[in-house]
Amino acid sequence: MDLNSILRQYEEIKAHQRNLMMSDLSMSLSNLASSCLELLETYEVLNLSSQVPDKNYFSWVSENGRKKSRPINAALFENLTSAAEKKDAFFSALQNNDFANISAHDITRGCYVTAISFCAVIDLLKERDQKTPGTFFEYLIGHCYARKLGMDPRDRVDVLNLGDTTSLPTDFIFDLGLNRPKFHLPVKTSTRERVIQVWAHQRVLDGVYGTGRFWGTLVALAETKLDITRNIVTDICLPDQWKLYQLFIAQMKRIYYLDLPQKYSDLNNFFPKIPVKEFGEFFHEVDDLNSF
Amino acid sequence: MDLNSILRQYEEIKAHQRNLMMSDLSMSLSNLASSCLELLETYEVLNLSSQVPDKNYFSWVSENGRKKSRPINAALFENLTSAAEKKDAFFSALQNNDFANISAHDITRGCYVTAISFCAVIDLLKERDQKTPGTFFEYLIGHCYARKLGMDPRDRVDVLNLGDTTSLPTDFIFDLGLNRPKFHLPVKTSTRERVIQVWAHQRVLDGVYGTGRFWGTLVALAETKLDITRNIVTDICLPDQWKLYQLFIAQMKRIYYLDLPQKYSDLNNFFPKIPVKEFGEFFHEVDDLNSF
Numbered sequence: 001m002d003l004n005s006i007l008r009q010y011e012e013i014k015a016h017q018r019n020l021m022m023s024d025l026s027m028s029l030s031n032l033a034s035s036c037l038e039l040l041e042t043y044e045v046l047n048l049s050s051q052v053p054d055k056n057y058f059s060w061v062s063e064n065g066r067k068k069s070r071p072i073n074a075a076l077f078e079n080l081t082s083a084a085e086k087k088d089a090f091f092s093a094l095q096n097n098d099f100a101n102i103s104a105h106d107i108t109r110g111c112y113v114t115a116i117s118f119c120a121v122i123d124l125l126k127e128r129d130q131k132t133p134g135t136f137f138e139y140l141i142g143h144c145y146a147r148k149l150g151m152d153p154r155d156r157v158d159v160l161n162l163g164d165t166t167s168l169p170t171d172f173i174f175d176l177g178l179n180r181p182k183f184h185l186p187v188k189t190s191t192r193e194r195v196i197q198v199w200a201h202q203r204v205l206d207g208v209y210g211t212g213r214f215w216g217t218l219v220a221l222a223e224t225k226l227d228i229t230r231n232i233v234t235d236i237c238l239p240d241q242w243k244l245y246q247l248f249i250a251q252m253k254r255i256y257y258l259d260l261p262q263k264y265s266d267l268n269n270f271f272p273k274i275p276v277k278e279f280g281e282f283f284h285e286v287d288d289l290n291s292f
Numbered sequence: 293m294d295l296n297s298i299l300r301q302y303e304e305i306k307a308h309q310r311n312l313m314m315s316d317l318s319m320s321l322s323n324l325a326s327s328c329l330e331l332l333e334t335y336e337v338l339n340l341s342s343q344v345p346d347k348n349y350f351s352w353v354s355e356n357g358r359k360k361s362r363p364i365n366a367a368l369f370e371n372l373t374s375a376a377e378k379k380d381a382f383f384s385a386l387q388n389n390d391f392a393n394i395s396a397h398d399i400t401r402g403c404y405v406t407a408i409s410f411c412a413v414i415d416l417l418k419e420r421d422q423k424t425p426g427t428f429f430e431y432l433i434g435h436c437y438a439r440k441l442g443m444d445p446r447d448r449v450d451v452l453n454l455g456d457t458t459s460l461p462t463d464f465i466f467d468l469g470l471n472r473p474k475f476h477l478p479v480k481t482s483t484r485e486r487v488i489q490v491w492a493h494q495r496v497l498d499g500v501y502g503t504g505r506f507w508g509t510l511v512a513l514a515e516t517k518l519d520i521t522r523n524i525v526t527d528i529c530l531p532d533q534w535k536l537y538q539l540f541i542a543q544m545k546r547i548y549y550l551d552l553p554q555k556y557s558d559l560n561n562f563f564p565k566i567p568v569k570e571f572g573e574f575f576h577e578v579d580d581l582n583s584f
Binding site: 019240247 | 540
């Protein structure tokens with residue numbers, strides 16, 4: 001297994017960006033994740049010094065130690081064998097669109113393994129490439145929503161009230177049809193200072209179509225940062241900024257994480273609360289839109 | 293004149309980031325611009341192929357042709373002699389805080405020469421450094437506002453209604469005092485897709501303090517982009533997106549440019565209009581806040 005073969009698999013997946021609902025895509029993504037895990041098996045594991053309370057992280061390092069992958073959450077990944085098992089169970093559920101027998105946490109873990117393995121491969125084998133992991137993560141999460149909701153997304157919303165026809169380029173939009181909400185799905189590997197865009201887009205959607213018609217659900221991978229010289233992992237969270245955005249820009253319906261930071265999880269206890277959950281919860285709670 | 297001496301002058305200016313109103317800073321900035329012009333004199337000028345209607349651009353290129361500066365607007369810069377003259381007239385007005393005898397367009401040109409010369413030096417002599425030109429441009433524009441308004445800015449606004457004391461990090465804020473507006477001043481060398489942040493911050497300020505209390509005035513340098521292999525200049529403008537932001541996120545009071553793109557200038561003719569002007573206009577129109 002080498003980088004080129006992994007990038008080839010990735011390009012094949014990208015070719016289906018207009019058919020994210022396709023069940024075959026589950027198998028392609030699962031195979032890509034297997035290839036990544038196979039490649040990562042050949043790298044050394046370095047345990048990192050974690051400054052994130054109650055969480056441990058490791059990194060894969062290239063032979064000469066020159067390159068390190070982003071931090072991997074040890075509890076979510078565990079080891080290559082259990083990672084592969086969680087990943088397989090997740091894609092099997094996704095392909096069949098049947099999540100009755102898989103826990104929210106196991107969905108989160110299977111999806112985390114898939115996302116983080118691909119990101120780690122790119123970290124180790126490409127130079128300063130943030131775009132490929134970001135785009136891959138969009139397809140992965142877009143496919144998850146498309147399978148669960150049974151429809152392909154749109155990524156552009158017509159804005160009709162400007163006199164001329166203008167389009168607002170947004171993140172994925174899933175339109176559940178008459179009398180039901182539309183999901184507005186921004187996807188980010190990490191949020192940092194750019195996250196205000198998510199609330200601002202939601203604000204435009206609320207303004208154009210009326211508040212409550214689009215349900216904003218941000219899906220993010222992690223907020224960890226690796227100090228590569230000292231091998232220290234921290235997580236960068238700005239919960240006070242999020243409170244301001246939620247109070248004064250727009251209301252996001254959910255924030256989902258694969259590696260959920262405690263400081264954001266704490267926003268569930270703030271009033272008015274921001275519902276921040278692990279990603280797997282989506283697959284169960286979306287079944288009952290009335291209590292969503 | 294060399295890069296290190298220019299960076300030394302820049303570091304001295306940075307040391308005064310808390311005293312932007314200081315009149316000595318006008319002279320330091322003027323001297324820095326002179327040093328940049330002196331250094332640029334040693335580089336070759338390459339005329340670029342402009343796809344921006346009615347505007348011509350050139351670039352300075354390093355000896356081996358390996359590096360090119362960002363595009364320079366030929367009408368605003370003219371040549372090194374007139375550039376230096378415009379720059380001197382501008383800083384003389386700024387140091388004395390007397391703009392009665394300098395036209396808005398000459399203010400714009402003097403400021404443009406200063407900003408673009410420093411950016412060009414960094415383009416030619418540093419590797420992929422976007423941060424230094426951006427930070428320099430913030431100080432330059434912050435100093436312009438501070439001189440004209442006769443006060444130092446704040447760059448953080450207390451948000452008091454969250455129960456605890458939280459701060460919203462924003463761009464510069466100039467507080468004119470009781471019964472007068474506060475200027476919210478974001479500064480960007482170019483806007484591109486990140487500009488939605490500007491409207492989103494304005495929205496938070498409107499929400500926390502009440503609409504109309506903060507006047508948002510974005511100052512931007514240019515929107516040109518150079519295709520470095522084909523030597524073609526284009527400008528990237530998204531006026532339809534701006535209309536959405538202005539209609540549905542918040543109202544910006546002014547958008548000022550040093551090199552004003554026609555597509556944004558056209559927004560003055562849109563209803564409801566977005567007032568987009570050349571930067572020099574600020575120094576005259578702010579004298580009458582009632583008609584601002």
